[in-house]
Structure formats: structure tokens, C-alpha cells
Amino acid sequence: MPKVSPVLLDEQLCFSIYSASKKFNHFYQGALAPFGLTYPQYIAMLVLWEDAPLTVHQLGDRLELDSGTLTPLLKRLEKQGWVTRVRSRTDERQVLIHLTEMATAKRDEVYQRIGQCQTLLGMSNKEIDTMMTELVTVKEQLDNVSNNRLITKKVDDLD
Amino acid sequence: MPKVSPVLLDEQLCFSIYSASKKFNHFYQGALAPFGLTYPQYIAMLVLWEDAPLTVHQLGDRLELDSGTLTPLLKRLEKQGWVTRVRSRTDERQVLIHLTEMATAKRDEVYQRIGQCQTLLGMSNKEIDTMMTELVTVKEQLDNVSNNRLITKKVDDLD
DNA sequence: TTCCAGAGTATTGTATACAATTAAATTGCT
DNA sequence: AGCAATTTAATTGTATACAATACTCTGGAA
Numbered sequence: 001m002p003k004v005s006p007v008l009l010d011e012q013l014c015f016s017i018y019s020a021s022k023k024f025n026h027f028y029q030g031a032l033a034p035f036g037l038t039y040p041q042y043i044a045m046l047v048l049w050e051d052a053p054l055t056v057h058q059l060g061d062r063l064e065l066d067s068g069t070l071t072p073l074l075k076r077l078e079k080q081g082w083v084t085r086v087r088s089r090t091d092e093r094q095v096l097i098h099l100t101e102m103a104t105a106k107r108d109e110v111y112q113r114i115g116q117c118q119t120l121l122g123m124s125n126k127e128i129d130t131m132m133t134e135l136v137t138v139k140e141q142l143d144n145v146s147n148n149r150l151i152t153k154k155v156d157d158l159d
Numbered sequence: 160m161p162k163v164s165p166v167l168l169d170e171q172l173c174f175s176i177y178s179a180s181k182k183f184n185h186f187y188q189g190a191l192a193p194f195g196l197t198y199p200q201y202i203a204m205l206v207l208w209e210d211a212p213l214t215v216h217q218l219g220d221r222l223e224l225d226s227g228t229l230t231p232l233l234k235r236l237e238k239q240g241w242v243t244r245v246r247s248r249t250d251e252r253q254v255l256i257h258l259t260e261m262a263t264a265k266r267d268e269v270y271q272r273i274g275q276c277q278t279l280l281g282m283s284n285k286e287i288d289t290m291m292t293e294l295v296t297v298k299e300q301l302d303n304v305s306n307n308r309l310i311t312k313k314v315d316d317l318d
Numbered sequence: 319t320t321c322c323a324g325a326g327t328a329t330t331g332t333a334t335a336c337a338a339t340t341a342a343a344t345t346g347c348t
Numbered sequence: 349a350g351c352a353a354t355t356t357a358a359t360t361g362t363a364t365a366c367a368a369t370a371c372t373c374t375g376g377a378a
Contacts, residue, residue, distance in 0.1 A: 094355095184335090
């Protein structure tokens with residue numbers, strides 16, 4: 001075994017991102033509490049407000065979530081009156097997610113609320129852009145690398 | 160209702176971070192598969208390798224997780240032979256998490272594996288530092304703002 | 319010493335995530 | 349048309365997260 005450096009939690013980029021993600025989640029969940037939306041429910045609504053109706057699959061592509069997560073989430077949104085789930089007539093495999101009238105009516109209220117949150121965050125557009133660009137780079141690396149042999153072979157087989 | 164701008168998913172910093180966090184999670188989970196560790200289990204082990212034994216509370220402080228998450232996670236780590244959970248004799252309320260011999264023995268293997276992952280990511284230490292500094296700023300803002308009235312009052316009460 | 323407020327952990331209930339499997343519908347191929 | 353391969357959602361099982369609650373223990377006040 002070659003000499004190995006210690007791995008410290010506080011130096012891990014992954015933990016910084018994991019931790020920030022949880023804080024964002026908590027922040028938006030609190031801010032959206034008056035609407036009764038969780039963070040994942042909120043991002044689903046964002047996509048639908050952009051372009052409804054969508055199939056479960058299309059929504060999953062945008063959110064990077066599969067039906068195992070979305071099906072129960074959408075059932076909860078339906079129960080709370082935000083969306084309707086309708087089997088497509090032209091392709092019975094698909095389920096189309098439509099906005100309800102309530103969802104359409106409340107869109108601008110939510111948009112405004114989110115705008116207030118972004119103001120509270122106190123970051124300039126430039127800062128946000130910079131950070132998002134860096135994150136895109138990291139995510140691309142992670143995508144590229146996820147098919148690497150490192151994660152497909154046993155550790156013992158490595159040099 | 161004042162004029163409101165649309166909120167687009169692809170412009171949301173929170174979604175970039177949420178998405179990156181999931182990709183990191185997936186990446187490490189794959190890389191650590193030979194050890195049978197999930198990502199949260201791995202970060203728990205990182206902290207314990209730095210400074211075991213720790214109480215559940217101390218571990219939770221480092222990881223920003225509560226006993227509701229940690230108790231079952233630690234039971235799984237115990238079942239897999241990484242840690243032992245022992246009631247403190249001096250204070251029966253506390254449970255001390257100790258490393259097993261196996262955990263101590265495998266530490267450098269895991270460290271090495273993580274080192275390889277970081278190399279694969281292809282980021283310089285400078286780039287990583289920059290990004291982590293920015294993330295700290297965002298997290299501080301989120302902490303400061305989480306007690307704001309925005310998230311403690313009903314939306315109707317807002318100006 | 320007895321009682322009680324607070325600390326530490328576990329438990330319960332709800333909501334994600336995601337791999338793996340199932341089931342139904344559609345497409346493509348012959 | 350007939351049928352295998354594919355597509356799409358839903359389901360199942362495991363593992364986080366976290367709020368709220370329960371329970372036990374500890375230390376201090378009366």
C-alpha cells in the first residue's frame with residue numbers, strides 16, 4: 001500500500017455541496033410553507049409552469065428524477081390540488097401531468113415569493129452565474145467519470 | 160399583484176446545487192461499492208476516522224444530521240462491522256460510536272480510493288478551494304436568512 | 319432528598335431518492 | 349397479422365432526511 005494522505009471531511013467539495021443542498025432545501029421548504037409545497041414538489045411545479053402538460057418521463061428528464069420518485073410525489077401534488085394525472089389517449093403508456101386552475105392562479109404568487117427569497121440571498125446575478133458555471137463543469141466531470149472503471153470494478157483490481 | 164418575472168428552473172442556483180449533490184452522491188456510492196458504504200455512511204466514517212470515539216450528538220454536529228437520521232444509519236454500520244455503539248458508563252444518556260478493528264484496518268484503502276476519485280474529477284486544489292469558499296458564503300447567507308420573517312409568516316402578510 | 323428542567327438518544331410518521339422488477343402498451347420486424 | 353424488443357409508469361425494497369414525540373438519565377434547585 002503506497003503512502004496515503006488523510007481525507008478530511010472539511011476539505012471535501014462533495015460535503016460542501018451536500019450540506020448547501022440541504023440548507024437550500026430547508027430554506028425553500030420554509031419559504032414555501034404557506035403553499036404547502038416541499039422543495040422537490042416546488043421544482044416539479046416550476047417545470048410544469050414553464051411547459052405543461054408533460055409526461056412523467058419528460059418531467060423526470062428535466063428534474064433528473066425517475067418514476068420511482070415522481071409517481072408518489074405527483075400523487076401528493078394531485079391530492080393537494082396542484083395537478084391532474086391523466087392517461088394519454090393516444091399512448092396509453094403515458095400519463096400526462098396537467099396544471100389545475102388553482103396552480104395556474106397561484107403561479108405568480110409563488111414566483112413573487114421566490115423572487116423575495118433570491119433577494120434575501122443577497123447574491124448578484126454575476127456571482128450566481130459564476131457559481132452555476134462552475135457547477136456545470138463539476139457535473140459534466142461527474143457524468144463523464146461515472147462510467148469509469150473505478151466505479152465498475154472491484155477495488156482489488158486497481159493498480 | 161405587482162409585475163412578476165417568470166422563474167426558470169435552469170436559472171435556479173438551488174437546483175444546480177441539488178443536482179450536483181445527487182451526482183456526487185451517486186459517484187461516491189459507486190466508487191465505494193466495493194466497501195458496501197453509502198455516501199452518508201462514508202462521511203460518517205470520515206469523521207470517525209478523524210476522531211473516534213464520538214457520541215451520536217458530536218457526530219451529528221459535524222455532519223449536520225440528527226439522531227433521527229443517525230441512529231438507523233449507525234445501526235446499519237454496526238451490522239456491517241464498521242462501528243460499535245456503546246452506552247457511556249459515565250453518562251447513560253450518551254452512546255459512544257467506536258471504530259472496529261476492521262474499520263481501522265480498511266481506513267487507508269478507503270482513503271486511497273477517495274484520492275483516486277478526486278484525481279478523476281480533474282479539478283485543481285485552487286478551483287476546489289474557490290468553489291468551497293463560495294459555498295461557505297452561500298451557506299452562511301442561508302443560515303442567517305432562515306430566521307427571517309419570510310419563512311416564519313404567512314405569505315398573505317407580506318408586503 | 320426529591321423533584322424537575324434540560325440533555326441525549328430512539329422512535330414515529332412523512333417525504334424523498336433510486337435500483338430493480340413488474341405490467342401494460344407500442345413499435346418494429348418479418 | 350404475429351411477436352419479440354422497447355418504452356412508460358407503477359411498484360417494491362432499502363436508505364436517507366427531518367419534524368415531532370417519547371423516554372431515560374443527569375444535574376441542580378428547593
